[in-house]
Amino acid sequence: MDYITGIGRTKFGKLQESLPELMALAIREALLDSSLQPQDIQAAYITNFVGDSLVDQLHLGALLSSLLKTNIPATRIESACASGGVGVLQARMALEQFDPVLVIGAEKMSTSSSPAVAKRLGTAGCALIDQEVGLIFPANYALMAQEHMREYGTTSHDLALIALKNHTNARLNPLAHFYHKDVDLEMIEDSPTVCSPLRLFDCSPISDGAVAVILSREQKHSHDPHFLASTMATDSLSIVERRDLTTFRAATIASKKAYHQAECTAADIDFAQVHDCFTIAELVAMEDLGFADAGRAAEYVRDNRFALSGDKPVNTDGGLKADGHPIGASGVAQIYETVLQLRGQAEKRQLDCARIGLTHNIGGAGGTCAIHILEGA
Ligand code: COA
Numbered sequence: 001m002d003y004i005t006g007i008g009r010t011k012f013g014k015l016q017e018s019l020p021e022l023m024a025l026a027i028r029e030a031l032l033d034s035s036l037q038p039q040d041i042q043a044a045y046i047t048n049f050v051g052d053s054l055v056d057q058l059h060l061g062a063l064l065s066s067l068l069k070t071n072i073p074a075t076r077i078e079s080a081c082a083s084g085g086v087g088v089l090q091a092r093m094a095l096e097q098f099d100p101v102l103v104i105g106a107e108k109m110s111t112s113s114s115p116a117v118a119k120r121l122g123t124a125g126c127a128l129i130d131q132e133v134g135l136i137f138p139a140n141y142a143l144m145a146q147e148h149m150r151e152y153g154t155t156s157h158d159l160a161l162i163a164l165k166n167h168t169n170a171r172l173n174p175l176a177h178f179y180h181k182d183v184d185l186e187m188i189e190d191s192p193t194v195c196s197p198l199r200l201f202d203c204s205p206i207s208d209g210a211v212a213v214i215l216s217r218e219q220k221h222s223h224d225p226h227f228l229a230s231t232m233a234t235d236s237l238s239i240v241e242r243r244d245l246t247t248f249r250a251a252t253i254a255s256k257k258a259y260h261q262a263e264c265t266a267a268d269i270d271f272a273q274v275h276d277c278f279t280i281a282e283l284v285a286m287e288d289l290g291f292a293d294a295g296r297a298a299e300y301v302r303d304n305r306f307a308l309s310g311d312k313p314v315n316t317d318g319g320l321k322a323d324g325h326p327i328g329a330s331g332v333a334q335i336y337e338t339v340l341q342l343r344g345q346a347e348k349r350q351l352d353c354a355r356i357g358l359t360h361n362i363g364g365a366g367g368t369c370a371i372h373i374l375e376g377a
Contacts, residue, residue: 001226002092004374005100006034006214007336012324013177014110015208019048019055022210023106024067030212034220036100038068041214043098047077047087047105048328053120055108064104073098080124081277082232084211084331085361085370089230091215099217105332106210117206121327124364126238138203140239140365141278142195147245148280149197152295156197159279160188161301163201163321166276169308170318172349177207177324202279207324211332213339222377225342228356229261229373239365246295248366251288255360258371259290262356266290269373270353271312271341273334275362276319282306285360286314308349316341316349331361331370342376 008029010022017025023046031038046060057063061074068074073094077087084105091101109117122136130140148154167183170176183201191200219226233253236242242249259265266289274289276282286297291312300306306314317323317337320330338357340346346354354376361370 002095003216003219003224003226004213004335004339005216005220005224006030006036007212007339008033009175009211009333009336010209011175012207012209012326019051019057019106019108020063020067022108022208023064023104026106026210026212027067027102027104030102030214034214036214039070041068041070041072041100041102043072043094044068044074044102044104045077045087045091046074047083047103047332048107049078049080049083050107050109050120050327054112054117079368080363081275081327082331082361082363082368082370083328084333085359085372086232086331086368088213088332088335088372089232089370092227092230095215095217101215102212103215103332104210104212105329107326107328108208109206109326110208114206129238129240137277138195138198141280142198143239144245144284145197145280148283151246152298154283154298157189158283158298158301159202160185162276162279162282163188165307166315166319166321169316169349170322173317173323176318176322177205178318178322198278198280204277204320204325207326209324209326209329211329211336213332213335223343225339225374225376227372228264228375229258229371231257231261232368232370233257234368235366237364237367247284248288248362248369250366250369251285251360251362254369254371255289258373262373264356268356269312269358270356271316271351272314272358272360273317273319273337274314274360276315276321277325277362279321281362282314282319289358289360308351313351316346316351331359334359334361335372338374342374
């Protein structure tokens, strides 16, 4: 079996630290947590999306080697916002040859203006189709929201309830971007429109942050959780090439494979961290993962079923929406929160029943999806 034997992360938000400083902080904590020295790590992956364009730094594998002061194989993984989830999948594959393996997800974004960041993030879409017509992230997800509303009668109020849940969870997570922000429904529904029907509070923020996890074939501590499944699927780069904008085909394929690998069904998942880069993305994830039938997730949202007190808690740390979205780190942060919950260390947001957790990490507008299922010790 493959275990997670160490985790570490920084706070998310607009931070003072540089990209290497953020990486060093998260790595140090994960090594401590795993009772390992840097030289014990046999291979490493850095997951990052916009290091080149926002902080002029590439060759991140070598940067990672500098930080660890070792000469091990170290590689950058880039799959847009799914970089972290894909990096953890690659790390599991590397365990065939190397043990232990470190994954560090890191992004430094706040030094650039929001329009500059939006343009760089837009490179996750097709240069010849999406970028040509200004189809950047909020526009892609706004089209999905419009389509979901037209097809299933989903409302802006349903999306606001998702934002409220995730901001409420983030108030219990001291490392979250919006830990200090009190948010109510009125504030969400009165916030300015970014791209209709999505408002400010329907969007994830622009965050800095880093998260590290250490994988091993050996269980080091009695609380170490193990993987039941790790899968990935891809789809067309542009949503223009999709037939149905109310679902992500990559997510339905990856989740079916994950349930098959884990020999379980959606009903067996106790809690999940899903890719809510926009509130509509969380709603679609609920349906793609089989937590609700197509078009029914909004009913579950209204019934609070995905809240901490619900029967299927989702985004217990506040999600990308309110914990924050340092792009390359987000998929690793989902694993971090899942491990905390499975170890019973999530403090004020600890779930009563946290035995099997799922992570769902989307790249771009559904061009990539990585899914992991973890079981507690
Ligand atoms: N949700 C809630 N509040 C937010 C927010 C968000 N996503 N983004 C910023 N804010 C708040 C800030 O905290 C600040 O509040 P304050 O005045 O109380 O301090 C205020 O809004 C202004 O912040 P600022 O950073 O100037 O916002 P902005 O207008 O430049 O950027 C967005 C807002 C929504 C455009 C930007 O966050 C964005 O582009 N998000 C999407 C990022 C993205 O596409 N990620 C990839 C998705 S896959």
